[in-house]
Amino acid sequence: MNFKNKILIIEDDFIVRTSLVMLLETYDYDISESDSGESALEYLTENKMHLIITDMRLPGISGENFILTANEIDKNFKFIIYTGSHEYTLSQALTDIGITEQNIIHKPIQDINHFKKTIDNLLAS
């Protein structure tokens, strides 16, 4: 079996989540999905992930808190913030753990290639 990068997608919107899963599965990624930060964190305690794509506006724990908590679990986790809020700006806490504008992808994905490139760049780093 080829090595596959493990990507966890956290998105509460079913359609957005499943279509994104399907889209990324087209590429050679091992995709897991979760509909909330809490279940994702639970999942992370048992499974190792390379990249986590998360919505920011989530039921329960917010995307930002999830990132910070997940970062505590494993500093090697890479994150992509996938948000519909175009006015979204990074908080100091996220900047401190190394998250930059490069880590932000706005909904809807305008350019799938740019999206894949971002994923691959993060996985490669």
Next chain:
Amino acid sequence: MLIIFAAMFPVKLFAIQNMPEPKNVLLINSYHPGYKWSDSIITGIQNEFELNNSIILNIEYLDSRNQSDDKYRNLIKELIKHKMHKMKFDLIIALDEEALNFIAENEKTIFRELPVVFCSINASNFNQIKNKKNITGVYENAAIDENLKLIRLLHPKSKHVKIITDISEAGSATINEINTAINASKLNFSYEIIDYIPKEVLLRKIKQVEPDTVLLYTFFTPDSTGQTFKYNESLELLTSFNDVPVYGTWDYNIGLGIIGGYLVSGVNQGKTIAKMSLNILNGTSPNEIPVIQNCEKKYIFDYNQLVKFQVDFKALPEGSEVIGRPETFYSQNKKLVLNVVIYIAILLLIIFILAVNMSARISAEKSLIKTKNFLHDVIESMPSMLITIDGNFTITSCNKKVSDFSGLNQGLIKDGNLFRVFPDFSILEPVIKIVINENRDIFNRSIDILNKGSVHSTLVSVYHLSDSTSNEVVLRIDDVTEKVQRQQEMSKLRNLLADITNSMSSMIAAVDENMNIIQWNSAAEKQSGRTAEECIGLKLFDVYPPIMKYEKFILQSINTKVDQEFIKVPVFIKNETKYIDILIFPLTGMNSIGAVIRIDDVTERAKIEEVLIQSEKMMSVGGLAAGMAHEINNPLAGIMQGAQMLQLSIDPAIPKNQIIAEECNLSLTVLQEYFQKRNIFRMIETIVTSVQRAADIVTNMLSFSRKASSSMELIDLAELFDRTIELAKNDYDLKKKYDFKKIDIHKNYAQPLQLIKCNSSEIQQVFFNILKNGAQAMMDRHNASNIERKHFFNINIIQKQYMLTIEIEDNGPGMPEEVRRRVFEPFFTTKSGTKGIGLGLSVSYFIITENHKGTMNVESVPEFGSKFIINLPLNGDEDEF
């Protein structure tokens, strides 16, 4: 004189000739002078004869009571015979029976055929004259029956009646009458007739009478022993020894102890026979004069007896005569009393008149004093100073006010020289001199008088008293200082009020109930272009027509005394729509009917409010749009990912596709060719483009609430605008349809212009949007009307203290009000089809208001153009201005 004598003489002669020859009447009295009965008859005869001068009465007395011997009789006979022989008698009167008998006896010898009139003759002796001629007279009878009835009437309780009489000639005749009366009586009396008994028996009988007995006395002259009594003696016997009432039958007994009765009256009988005699003397035959059967009688009573026996006076028969009433002083001295009374009455009348006069005088005096006091009080309490002076300016009188004013005692003032007493009044000298010298009055001359160092405004009147003959003049001085001060204060107050109303920016008009203007302040003058002088008295709506339709509300307020207000009322003034507030305040004063109308031009405020409302609305719309946009991004992401998935899933470059195609035994090349032919790629492309467009909209919408970005820099707006104009000129879209270069751009930038902190690209976007909109509107209009028209933009950048104002004005078609109001709303567009999505001005609005804390609004007049006005604060977003 002679003539008068001659005239009188025949009259006297005639009178003598006509005197009748005197007649001689011989009266033969049976009794003697002093006999009461016969005397009373004679009195009656004399009384009657005295009325007739021509009768000479001769009386001869037979004195039958005292002289009954023949000798005396013969002497009398001779006497009368002698007399008859000497004198010629025309008539003989026989008084009582003795006389009649005497005449009868001597008829042939002495009296011959002379007519005879008799009286006091009892009817029972009728025989003596029965067959005689030339004789007539009156029969006398005692009224026994009537007296019995009278006794029953006056003494209802009496039981016994004792009738006393005698057996004289008269008595025996009376007894017949008594018996007849008793026999006919139905009066329930027990009767006893006492007659002809010895005096002692009579006395005894009388002493023994029962208490309820009444005596009826006729006469009792001789008793059975032959003893005779005088008429008064017998009665005395009766009345002194008993205590019962004694009734009588002859009036001469009254006063002798009888109570009274139905009495034969001697005087009346005398009068009756005198009248008969006169008749005969006047030629009537005695035979033609019937004998009077019943002599006249009368109810006569003794007052003392009536009182003694307690007889009810009221029970006395009608016509009763009561004698012996106690005589009063009045009755005794009637004349004196009358005189005194009249005298006193006259005196009283005089006193009364004097008293009335005096009381009138007193009351007149009182009222005079009252009037005087009243006048004094009036003069003293008058608020005016009153001084009277004579021609030498000497004060003759003055009122209290003068001493109050001057502080001098009233007594000191009097008789002094006016100007010495009041040096301050010397200012009045010319006025007073005019009055005195020219003899004309002066009224209410305004003169300021100095008094105790202060100036008093006074009204001075100097006049002559209307009824004064002296040269006195009255000085009336009214101190009106306070009044003048008050007036000054009033006018000051009035001016202040006018100043207050005039200093108000509101138009203030007061009207009466007929809508006539009574107050018109300077704001009103300015608004209407008419001065207060012109307007007062005119109808409000003639002067200021715009509020014509509020007349009924003004009237309503006047009637109901309730304020009313009408806020932001649009009115059309000088071809402009203005907004005014109309406040109607009814006058609530006691005497004023009307209303004050305050009109405020709130056009500017209305505009500001509109902007505020707009911005608030925009904020909420912006917030809504931003929130919505965020939610829309998720489904858009779903669509986009799906479309991208489709594209990706047939990409042969992706290994996974190859593997799965192989598994499915499918040639990706063939599939791609199929998709190509079926235009599926283009369809997917359309989906992706649409999503991107939606995403763009969402991105724009999200900017509505986006906070100012950090990319603020100091910018020269003039330069920025110029660059934007260049951009517009080169804009492909614009160039394509309308040559922007054909539009004149009039630039009017303030110099120097302060740099302003802003996001240049955003502001440029705003300017560009406005220019583009304006150009498109002008272009559309141009295309529609085909009228060549010079279009322009006026660009004004105005430097203000805390901000820059950018005005972008075009002469395009303008916008109707309903468009103008909504022009900043998202998705509001008048453009058709693909020209725009209606976010350009919304985004501009939010850039200015949200991101730059400025304001943006638009004014427009349809057919004339629109004007966008942007205010940007100089200090950027640091503070709100």
